[in-house]
Amino acid sequence: MNGVKDFWNQYKGAIIGIIIAILILVTRLHDLILAIVVLVLGAFIGNYVQQNKEEVKTKLKGFIDKM
Numbered sequence: 001m002n003g004v005k006d007f008w009n010q011y012k013g014a015i016i017g018i019i020i021a022i023l024i025l026v027t028r029l030h031d032l033i034l035a036i037v038v039l040v041l042g043a044f045i046g047n048y049v050q051q052n053k054e055e056v057k058t059k060l061k062g063f064i065d066k067m
Helices: 002-026 029-051 053-066
Strands: none
Touching: 002 029, 029 053
16 A cells, blocks of 8 residues: 555656546647647747847848858
């Protein structure tokens, strides 16, 4: 009994993480989570480009010239 308790105390976070991952996969929430991550990432990139237009323009021009 003491071995099971020690095992639980040592790997509690991993076990809970596996259970949550299985629930996300079974309920297909990973599609929603992926969509939310893409939307937030797009918002951050758009905001960065808007705030740094000239810098982005020069970097993009330099990248295109290298190609």
